[in-house]
Structures are given as structure tokens and as C-alpha cells.
Amino acid sequence: MKKLGKPVQDITKIRKVVEEVMNEETGNVVRFDDTETAFKMKTDEELKKSAWLFGMMNRHWLVGIGSKVGLAAIRMHLPFVESIVKNTIYEQFCGGTTLLNSEPVINRLSEQNTFTILDYGVEAKETEEDFNNTMNEVIRAIEFASRRKDIPVVSTKVTGMARFGLLESIQRGDTFTKETRAEYKNVLKRIDAVCHTAAQKGISVYIDAEESWIQDPIDHFVNMMMRRYNKERAVVYNTFQMYRKDRLQFLITSFNQAKRGGYILGAKLVRGAYMEKERQRAREMGYPDPINPTKEASDKMYNDGLRFAIDHVDEISFVAGSHNEQSSQLLAQLMDEKGLDRNDRRIWFSQLYGMSDNLSFNLAEAGYNVVKYLPFGPVAETLPYLIRRAEENSAAGGQTSRELNLIEKELHRRGID
Numbered sequence: 485m486k487k488l489g490k491p492v493q494d495i496t497k498i499r500k501v502v503e504e505v506m507n508e509e510t511g512n513v514v515r516f517d518d519t520e521t522a523f524k525m526k527t528d529e530e531l532k533k534s535a536w537l538f539g540m541m542n543r544h545w546l547v548g549i550g551s552k553v554g555l556a557a558i559r560m561h562l563p564f565v566e567s568i569v570k571n572t573i574y575e576q577f578c579g580g581t582t583l584l585n586s587e588p589v590i591n592r593l594s595e596q597n598t599f600t601i602l603d604y605g606v607e608a609k610e611t612e613e614d615f616n617n618t619m620n621e622v623i624r625a626i627e628f629a630s631r632r633k634d635i636p637v638v639s640t641k642v643t644g645m646a647r648f649g650l651l652e653s654i655q656r657g658d659t660f661t662k663e664t665r666a667e668y669k670n671v672l673k674r675i676d677a678v679c680h681t682a683a684q685k686g687i688s689v690y691i692d693a694e695e696s697w698i699q700d701p702i703d704h705f706v707n708m709m710m711r712r713y714n715k716e717r718a719v720v721y722n723t724f725q726m727y728r729k730d731r732l733q734f735l736i737t738s739f740n741q742a743k744r745g746g747y748i749l750g751a752k753l754v755r756g757a758y759m760e761k762e763r764q765r766a767r768e769m770g771y772p773d774p775i776n777p778t779k780e781a782s783d784k785m786y787n788d789g790l791r792f793a794i795d796h797v798d799e800i801s802f803v804a805g806s807h808n809e810q811s812s813q814l815l816a817q818l819m820d821e822k823g824l825d826r827n828d829r830r831i832w833f834s835q836l837y838g839m840s841d842n843l844s845f846n847l848a849e850a851g852y853n854v855v856k857y858l859p860f861g862p863v864a865e866t867l868p869y870l871i872r873r874a875e876e877n878s879a880a881g882g883q884t885s886r887e888l889n890l891i892e893k894e895l896h897r898r899g900i901d
Contacts, residue, residue, distance in 0.1 A: 589837070803834050
């Protein structure tokens with residue numbers, strides 16, 4: 485009797501080969517619909533809880549009411565409300581109330597070849613005591629990160645260390661008073677202390693972009709720090725909100741400035757997080773809307789920014805902070821086309837913790853550098869961040885439907901309906 489060919493031991497191997505061929509034909513470098521890889525770190529119960537939460541966030545009216553009630557309740561120090569927030573939206577998007585409490589999440593990310601950005605989730609403070617506390621917490625995070633190989637960077641907001649009104653005043657060009665000059669010097673000392681510690685400890689610092697009417701002084705501070713600390717490597721990164729009409733040109737200007745100054749430009753490219761607020765203020769105050777008129781225009785500007793950065797990768801270290809599948813696929817393709825190593829430490833992909841795991845973990849599985857943005861801190865202090873996540877997810881064309889569809893697909897794959 486004629487022997488048959490060797491039987492296939494694992495049908496998943498055949499499926500993987502077929503998928504790789506299909507990806508080559510379509511030009512895709514990474515598969516972002518692989519939900520098994522995307523949600524590997526979630527148990528069935530965690531996945532069902534995420535499905536429920538994103539289902540709730542899909543109701544825009546509910547998010548609006550919940551945000552207002554939540555803020556009021558937290559300010560009134562109602563413990564049961566804080567407990568509800570902590571066990572739902574906080575758990576989805578934050579690591580823990582302290583660095584040590586965040587370690588289980590950091591470890592789980594590391595198990596999936598994914599790095600962590602630590603972010604002390606405090607912003608919009610008003611007192612010198614609060615500003616100094618934020619600085620100390622960020623420095624503590626840098627020291628914590630320096631003891632681990634899976635935390636290459638921390639992130640911070642200038643409004644955690646500087647009064648919003650001071651930044652507005654500087655951008656307006658107001659003359660310094662004795663008090664505001666002292667404030668300015670204190671802000672500079674805090675930011676420098678953070679960046680100096682990062683340089684000493686071998687960690688990088690991403691400084692977030694904020695509202696356009698305070699962004700100029702933030703850019704001033706960050707450029708000053710890059711000039712000081714980015715001589716040998718990119719210690720300090722500025723953030724470019726590419727939904728702004730002027731940011732692609734500002735990226736090019738920043739690059740030319742760095743080249744003339746003899747330092748490396750650190751650039752984090754994001755689309756932006758304040759669109760509704762920006763447009764409303766522009767309408768109310770009667771100045772031109774700073775945001776691109778369409779999503780397509782923002783997408784093009786973002787992708788052009790990626791192309792510019794990778795074309796100058798010998799002089800720019802950059803991170804693509806994006807939840808957009810097409811932009812992530814584009815950068816992966818550009819890297820492969822240019823023959824760059826997928827783990828080239830000058831190039832990072834980044835998504836927020838609790839969102840777009842299909843991008844993060846499939847990119848990491850394919851060998852690219854991926855870093856998840858992980859806020860930590862007291863529940864009440866992180867609430868502004870959490871409300872932004874809920875609002876952006878519930879907005880028309882937001883992330884919620886995509887997240888929910890992927891979660892439901894994985895639940896179905898696991899036989900849970």
C-alpha cells in the first residue's frame with residue numbers, strides 16, 4: 485500500500501502561512517485583525533468586562549452625564565463613586581494608584597514584548613506645592629524605570645508643573661511681573677530637574693502637547709531641554725499634534741533648528757486630543773480654527789510627518805503615537821522598505837493602555853518596538869485623563885465601535901457569546 489504524505493501536525497501553521505502570503509499580496513506588513521494575539525493577556529472575564537465598558541462608552545449621552553456627575557462626586561470625596569470609577573474605567577486605562585501597584589500590568593505587557601511609558605496622570609494643578617509634588621513623582625518614576633529594562637521612557641505634562649494661567653500669559657506676550665518671573669524660573673527648574681534625572685538614569689522623557697493657546701511656552705521649554713540633553717541620544721521628546729494646520733511645518737522647523745544646534749530631535753507624533761475644545765474656543769474668540777478641516781487632511785499631515793521623520797532617521801528619534809491602522813501599517817512598510825531593523829531603537833510605535841491592543845501586540849509580535857502609555861496615580865487625580873478617554877471614545881467616528889467589534893470577535897473566537 486502506497487504511503488501517504490506526512491500528516492499536518494498543526495492546522496494553525498498552515499493558516500499562518502496562508503495569512504502571510506495574503507499579507508504580502510495586499511502589501512500589509514502586519515495583521516491587525518489577529519484578535520488572538522491582541523487579547524492574549526486578557527482572561528475571559530476581563531474581556532467581557534471590557535466589552536461591557538466600551539458598550540457603555542458607545543452611548544454619547546451617557547458619557548456626557550457620567551463625566552459631569554463623576555467629576556462632582558470625586559470633588560465631594562464620595563468614596564463609593566471613587567470605587568466605581570476605580571473598578572471600571574480606571575482599571576481599563578490606568579496601571580495603578582502607585583508605581584508598585586502598576587507592576588502587575590507592566591509585567592503583563594513585558595510578557596508580550598511590549599514596553600511601558602510611565603505617566604504620572606496629574607495635570608492642571610495650581611499651587612507651587614502641587615507642582616513640586618508632580619516633579620518629585622515624575623523623578624520617582626524615572627528612578628523606578630531605570631531599574632527595569634521594559635520601561636524606557638516616562639511622560640509628563642507641563643501643566644502638572646506650571647500654572648495654566650502663567651503659560652497663557654507667556655504666550656500672550658505679557659510683561660513679566662516680579663511674581664510671574666519667579667514662577668517662570670521655578671517651572672524651568674522643575675522641568676530641568678526631570679530631564680537631568682532622565683539623562684543621568686538612561687531614560688527618555690516625552691513631554692505632552694496641550695492646548696494651542698499654551699503650546700508656545702511648552703515648545704520653548706522642550707526645545708531648551710533638547711538643546712541641553714539631546715547631544716548623544718534623544719533624552720527629551722516634544723509632541724507634535726498633527727491635527728493642527730501648522731504642525732508639519734513646525735516639525736520641519738524643529739528638525740532644522742536641532743540640526744543647526746547640533747542636537748538630536750526627539751519627536752512624538754500624535755493626531756491630537758483637544759479638537760472640540762480648540763474649535764469651540766476659536767469660534768467664541770473669533771480667530772481661525774487651528775485644526776485641519778477634515779479627518780483626511782489630518783491623516784495626510786500625520787502620514788507626511790512619518791515620512792519626513794523616517795527620511796531623516798539618522799538625526800531624528802521618533803515615536804508614532806497612533807491608534808490609526810493605516811498610519812501604523814504605513815510606518816511598518818516604510819521601515820521594511822528602507823531596510824531598517826524592526827527593533828531600531830530610534831523608532832517606536834505607541835498606543836494608550838486599554839486601547840488598540842490589536843495594533844500594539846500584533847506589531848510587537850512582528851518584532852517592532854512598541855510602548856504602551858500607562859498612566860498611574862490616585863483615582864481622583866487621573867479623572868481628567870479618564871474623562872478625555874471616555875469622551876474621545878464616545879465621539880462620532882471615535883474608537884469605541886472598533887474596540888467593541890474586535891473584542892466581540894475575540895469573544896466569539898473563544899466560544900463566548
